[in-house]
Amino acid sequence: MSRWEVLSPGVQTTVQDQGRTGWRHLGVARAGALDPSALALANRLVGNAESCAGLEIVLQGPRLRLPRPSLIALVGAHVQASWNDLPLPMGRPIHVPAGELKLGAVRDGARAWLAMTGGMDVAPTLGSRSTDLRGGFGGHEGRALRAGDLLPAGSAGAATAQPRFPTWWIDPDDPWTVDRHVLRYVPLHHAAASALGTQRWRVHPNSNRQGLRLDGAPLEAQDGSGISEPVAVGTLQLPPDGQPILLLADAQTVGGYPRLGHVIACDLGRAAQLRPGESVHFEPIDLRQARALALGYQHRLARLRLAIAQRL
């Protein structure tokens, strides 16, 4: 094993994998990468199982000292990444020598995922290596990274004098829905459910891994909150102030606010890329369309996996 040293932690860098399933009845959130497919593909690029843990970075990434060479891959929004000041590209396997790996500003989105050969080998908690920030467990000591942390980063890669990477890359963005400011949702029978789609919303700065808070002309909300009901990742809630919340991976498991519907799973990766202050539009679709889109997304991922397997 190779201990990576965190020189500077970035805005909020966390260890994540595909998240926890089967514990929601005990109030345990899914956690995991906000775009599980992006992390899964990054893992594929370095030859890992898709279930391996990596690092999720947001807005500004960490500086890391690698004591040994490694094989890494970055998938997600564009990161200004470099090794000892040599720039590193997105979407492909990169052999890096020992040295300083710098993950700088994130552009054209908010988040990216870093996979390394062997994965981030922290001890699993409740079947997952993901960090549960609210519960304070999982990942690296149940919290975001801090300067001085030593991370158990999988196995060492092949020796190399300079960063080496192929000329090909993968681009997980769907060319047919390149606009990451549109999220598709299946509305419920709430009076405000269709009104959600009739205006542009702004992403509130108070948004985090629990939820994307939306700011706009208030929707008509009913008085008081109802009794608590189960909620899911992707649930759209309407608090009494009329400003909807899109629940993300760290959201609690039950909630009392009325539900407007849910954003389809294959669009949640795009929701993870919205920056505070950016505008977002919600497009209502029916269940049939939702299932067709989910199927198309699965096919697209399958083609990407195949493309990676053929190149490696």
Place this chain on the structure above:
Amino acid sequence: MSGPLIELLGDDALLLRFGDGIDGATNQRVHALALHLRRLAPAWLRDLVPAYASLGVFFDSAYMPGEDPREVIAQAVAGWSDPPSPLENAMPTLHEIPVCYGAGFGEDLAVAARELGLAEAELIARHSAPRYRVAMIGFAPGFPYLLGLDPALALPRLATPRARVPAGSVAVGGAQTGIYPHASPGGWRLLGRTPLVLFDARRDAPSLLLPGDEVRFVPIDAQAFAALAGAA
């Protein structure tokens, strides 16, 4: 009785709704149906999340290809007898939870007793008398919402929630009572504290309580609290 209404919750989840109120009979039906589905153990089932009057059913659609999840789940529910047979109302596990009430453990006890027009001892006696049911677990990992509070003990939540409620705090919020598993912000009124660890992600059974279990509070003194806390 009519079966539950089925609502969409997500791409991989449905909500089965029995009503929209907080009452023991409705919650009993929720847990009975959860037990039925758990015993059925279909390959697609990933999690069952009971709440007061509804049940979240999380599934893996890869195990129901080409079929409408609503139909698959409606079919699974159709085999359930409602009102539940005695078998589906299996004896719930009863947990005795030691609680040190009042000064130093439940900051709000004295004020709450005054507001309710009860002596502190009377408030403690009435709070520790019922067999509560764990209606659901949520808010935080391991946080039990307990059904069965004496209606005379209902207390409004704090106008401004506390920034930090100590772990193990036993509290009343409106007509509900519950236990804070970890130190966290919270607006419920604190009557006492248990030395038991309600939730530990590193345990094989992380949560002391499961949805549908029963709970009785057993008043203890500060000395017993210290002894139990030391042993934990």
